[in-house]
Amino acid sequence: MNVTAPVALRVNPDVDAKTHPYISTGLSKNKFGIDSSAALSIYKSRNEFKNIQFTGIDMHIGSQIAYIEPFVEAISKLSELYFELRDEGLDLIHFDVGGGIGVQYNNEKSFTIEEFAEKTIPLFKKLSCKILFEPGRFLTANGGVLISEVLYNKQNGNKKFIIVDAAMNDLLRPTIYQAYHHIQPLQQHKERVDIVADIVGPVCETGDYFARDREITKTHSGEYLAIMSAGAYGMTMSSNYNGRRRPPEIIVDRDNIFVSRSRETFEHLLWDEKII
Ligand SMILES: Cc1ncc(COP(=O)(O)O)c(C=O)c1O
Structure with a gap:
């Protein structure tokens, strides 16, 4: 050439x-x-x-x-x-x-x-x-946050779990690198108590967690947790494992907020699947 x-x-x-x-x-x-x-x-x-x-x-x-x-x-x-x-x-x-x-x-x-x-x-x-x-x-890394909704609080004996709707497929770093991400509720109330719990996702893997034995403010179903420092190796490492649809990505630029990547649908998951 x-x-x-x-x-x-x-x-x-x-x-x-x-x-x-x-x-x-x-x-x-x-x-x-x-x-x-x-x-x-x-x-x-x-x-x-x-x-x-x-x-x-x-x-x-x-x-x-x-x-x-x-x-x-x-x-x-x-x-x-x-x-x-x-x-x-x-x-x-x-x-x-x-x-x-x-x-x-x-x-x-x-x-x-x-x-x-x-x-x-x-x-x-x-x-x-x-x-x-x-x-x-x-x-x-420190410019991105993964926002997740608390689904349930659960207790097995002394062990407490906070189950959230995000999972290892959305942010893989804790699972593969045992990486630390700071996690805090979006709503801070002074009178809240702290508990020690695992913050876990709903995927069928024991490795599906964001934090283990973490001291964190007690939250209830429907509240949101911010998983901090998710701006690098977050969405880029994400997958559709467990048939999960990835969340939208939102850019916050001072007062401007816009969806830069839409929430995935079942159509996204299946668009290139063929039966024959
Ligand atoms: C060749 C190369 N350059 C740069 C980078 C970015 O690395 P970091 O995010 O640690 O700055 C990578 C990450 O894997 C890489 O493979």
């Missing part, structure tokens, strides 16, 4: 991002990227690829990373490769750091963007190319 494709290689720097193992992507045992020496030999054989121009080097070592050190280690390792390539006559146009900057879901310690900048800018200054970032969670 006479086209030259700009290509960057994702290099796996073999660095422990010290995050949940399911979202750690920069260790050599993880499936992502290629190791530095393989990358070096591919870049070096660039003349064999007539329709490819190697423009960059990429990494993404994981998500919800709470420490700066893994970024510093990975950037340093990939910088060595960058310099080696420059010595070989390959001037890359960009160095892509990927995403992974952690956010606060609870009271976990994280770092500020200023601290991140302080530690990484000296490293970037040594490179003479564009620096790219791919932040995802950092931009949206």
